[in-house]
Amino acid sequence: MDPLVTTQFLNIAFGIATLAVLALGLAIVFGLLGVLNIAHGELVMAGAYAAWIVQSAGLPYALAVPLAMLACGLLGWLIEAGLIRPLYARPFDTLLATWGLSLLLRKTAEAIWGLGYKSVALPLPGTVDVLGAAYPRYRLMLIVLCLAGVAALAAWFAKSGAGTRIKAMVANPDLAQAVGIRTGRLARNAFVAGCALAGLGGVMVAPLTPVHPFMGIDYILESFFVLVVGGLGSVAGLVAGAGIIGGLGSLVSAVADRTAGYTAVLVIAILFLWLRPRGLLARA
Amino acid sequence: MQKRSVTRRGFVAGGAAILAAPVVLRHARAADPFKIGLFYAASGPAALFGPTQKASAELAVEQINKNGGILGRQVQLLLADAGGPPAESTKTAVRLMVQEKCDLFVGSHDSATREALVGTIKARVPYIYTPIYEGGECAPNTYVLADTPEQQVRPSIDLLTKEKKVKNVYLIGNDYVWPRKTNDRVKQYLTAGGGKVIGEEYVPLGAPNKFEEAVTRIKGAKPDAVVITLVGADNVNFNRTFAGFGLDKEMLRASMLLEENTLLGIGAENSKQLYNCMSYFSSVPGAAHDAFKAAYKAKFGEKAPQLSIIGVDCFAGVYCAKALVEKAKGTKAADLMAASEGLTFSTATGPVTMKNRHPDKPMYLAECEGTNFKIIKTFDNVGSGEACKQA
Numbered sequence: 177m178d179p180l181v182t183t184q185f186l187n188i189a190f191g192i193a194t195l196a197v198l199a200l201g202l203a204i205v206f207g208l209l210g211v212l213n214i215a216h217g218e219l220v221m222a223g224a225y226a227a228w229i230v231q232s233a234g235l236p237y238a239l240a241v242p243l244a245m246l247a248c249g250l251l252g253w254l255i256e257a258g259l260i261r262p263l264y265a266r267p268f269d270t271l272l273a274t275w276g277l278s279l280l281l282r283k284t285a286e287a288i289w290g291l292g293y294k295s296v297a298l299p300l301p302g303t304v305d306v307l308g309a310a311y312p313r314y315r316l317m318l319i320v321l322c323l324a325g326v327a328a329l330a331a332w333f334a335k336s337g338a339g340t341r342i343k344a345m346v347a348n349p350d351l352a353q354a355v356g357i358r359t360g361r362l363a364r365n366a367f368v369a370g371c372a373l374a375g376l377g378g379v380m381v382a383p384l385t386p387v388h389p390f391m392g393i394d395y396i397l398e399s400f401f402v403l404v405v406g407g408l409g410s411v412a413g414l415v416a417g418a419g420i421i422g423g424l425g426s427l428v429s430a431v432a433d434r435t436a437g438y439t440a441v442l443v444i445a446i447l448f449l450w451l452r453p454r455g456l457l458a459r460a
Numbered sequence: 461m462q463k464r465s466v467t468r469r470g471f472v473a474g475g476a477a478i479l480a481a482p483v484v485l486r487h488a489r490a491a492d493p494f495k496i497g498l499f500y501a502a503s504g505p506a507a508l509f510g511p512t513q514k515a516s517a518e519l520a521v522e523q524i525n526k527n528g529g530i531l532g533r534q535v536q537l538l539l540a541d542a543g544g545p546p547a548e549s550t551k552t553a554v555r556l557m558v559q560e561k562c563d564l565f566v567g568s569h570d571s572a573t574r575e576a577l578v579g580t581i582k583a584r585v586p587y588i589y590t591p592i593y594e595g596g597e598c599a600p601n602t603y604v605l606a607d608t609p610e611q612q613v614r615p616s617i618d619l620l621t622k623e624k625k626v627k628n629v630y631l632i633g634n635d636y637v638w639p640r641k642t643n644d645r646v647k648q649y650l651t652a653g654g655g656k657v658i659g660e661e662y663v664p665l666g667a668p669n670k671f672e673e674a675v676t677r678i679k680g681a682k683p684d685a686v687v688i689t690l691v692g693a694d695n696v697n698f699n700r701t702f703a704g705f706g707l708d709k710e711m712l713r714a715s716m717l718l719e720e721n722t723l724l725g726i727g728a729e730n731s732k733q734l735y736n737c738m739s740y741f742s743s744v745p746g747a748a749h750d751a752f753k754a755a756y757k758a759k760f761g762e763k764a765p766q767l768s769i770i771g772v773d774c775f776a777g778v779y780c781a782k783a784l785v786e787k788a789k790g791t792k793a794a795d796l797m798a799a800s801e802g803l804t805f806s807t808a809t810g811p812v813t814m815k816n817r818h819p820d821k822p823m824y825l826a827e828c829e830g831t832n833f834k835i836i837k838t839f840d841n842v843g844s845g846e847a848c849k850q851a
Contacts, residue, residue: 183679435664438667
């Protein structure tokens with residue numbers, strides 16, 4: 177195959193894999209708890225700043241992963257206790273509350289680090305030969321890790337006791353509570369996990385883009401489209417959504433240009449909201 | 461006799477007082493501040509530049525006031541946010557003109573806002589536009605200090621075609637008026653220099669853009685150089701992706717708006733073979749610039765906002781206001797426009813002279829060295845290429 181075509185296929189894989197992980201936290205929180213966390217992008221931003229702090233301190237980049245997940249998890253714990261828990265059954269109110277939170281987080285980052293772009297150096301520079309195409313090492317590593325991570329999560333969700341309890345809680349919270357599942361704690365853990373995953377996403381994208389207080393806005397919209405197309409509450413839906421949104425965006429951008437790619441994503445998202453509002457693979 | 465004389469003296473004094481009344485009134489007005497409305501990016505996508513714009517204007521105002529102000533009036537800066545949609549800026553302009561009786565506007569913002577402001581101000585108040593733009597602004601009582609395509613593009617393209625022997629060029633930019641008009645000029649000079657454009661693409665402004673696909677396309681097209689008219693975060697993103705794919709070692713890059721903040725975002729490891737031509741870099745040599753930088757640091761301290769072309773332009777804007785109004789001895793549009801021809805005023809890097817309401821200025825061609833701009837060539841008194849007629 178022409179090395180350029182190979183590269184564009186890898187670009188598509190990269191678009192899908194990274195988008196799946198970026199949308200994962202949002203999918204967990206929205207799909208399982210019915211909370212649309214508008215501040216998801218700002219947690220990605222917080223994770224990216226954590227990566228920058230780790231690198232500026234001269235520490236190994238891998239250390240940013242636990243640190244960002246811990247920091248964002250802690251933030252998530254505070255948000256859940258202070259903001260989300262009183263609003264669980266009020267989806268529109270959580271939307272407004274998390275929107276306010278996103279403004280607060282952005283302005284806080286601006287107050288601490290300023291509006292300037294921070295540069296995070298690639299932890300894995302250089303390119304590697306894939307079927308004759310020189311592809312950036314770090315992007316290749318992300319494709320592999322993201323796909324492996326999502327597959328592992330799917331297996332865990334399907335097989336583990338915790339996965340079953342989550343499904344029980346989502347299907348019928350009252351009954352789940354009646355059979356002894358501590359739904360309050362389970363919901364909190366799911367929210368914290370969603371936030372920690374946003375932080376992981378931030379560490380992932382930090383070396384690729386400029387790190388600045390407003391970067392989160394770039395991620396929330398596409399992540400939301402993934403959920404619109406894929407549907408809520410299943411890993412398969414997430415993968416399908418990321419595949420369609422990320423894949424279509426990258427494919428059209430590769431064949432035509434970025435404007436066409438962006439238009440295609442918007443058209444698909446609108447068509448889904450109109451004709452299939454529950455998405456491709458919504459939970460029954 | 462004594463008495464009569466006193467009376468006569470009193471009469472003379474009274475008459476003198478009446479005759480002098482306009483002078484006295486004028487003196488009363490002289491005590492009023494000279495109000496300059498500064499349109500800058502307090503919010504929005506360009507807010508990164510806001511602190512430098514404000515600080516640079518404040519420094520100029522402070523210096524001018526220490527030296528007697530403008531026509532003896534102390535200068536007062538009225539801050540106006542131009543970071544929102546143009547319609548918001550025009551509302552602010554009306555308020556500043558009607559309520560505040562603003563004497564003059566200085567603006568550092570995008571072209572959409574400039575066009576809206578020109579349409580609202582309607583030459584009633586002089587308006588000085590300062591950053592970088594696509595050329596063609598000849599509205600009456602409007603004075604443009606911004607770098608024009610003629611000033612930026614010719615030195616960049618000459619470097620590529622003459623010194624670097626570049627033949628094939630790929631163009632990438634954001635999809636709005638400045639990149640497209642600048643690229644028209646790029647094509648013109650490239651053809652004249654024996655080169656050609658082998659690819660051209662634009663990405664939406666303000667969308668969450670990724671550049672893997674475009675970089676792969678560029679890799680396939682194999683140009684000798686890429687001319688970049690992307691701005692802000694897109695410029696950072698593109699250059700990081702470009703270097704990530706290893707193309708930084710294979711071809712040259714010339715950016716048309718690459719200032720200190722953007723280069724910090726691009727990062728030292730991604731800026732190999734990256735060139736840029738503008739009228740300001742914080743590394744420009746010279747006594748005038750050293751004095752400016754010392755005064756800037758003395759006023760704002762170690763944590764002063766990053767010096768960059770978008771920001772420092774406001775310093776020149778305020779000094780241009782002083783020179784223009786003092787030469788015209790007032791703010792009458794016809795006088796100002798006549799005074800602008802051949803007007804010399806200070807900028808952060810030294811004096812420049814205005815022709816056709818655009819200054820000729822020194823331009824600096826820089827090569828990126830890590831996150832610094834190394835000036836490799838200086839072009840003195842580069843004309844704007846704009847031919848605004850005198851009114």
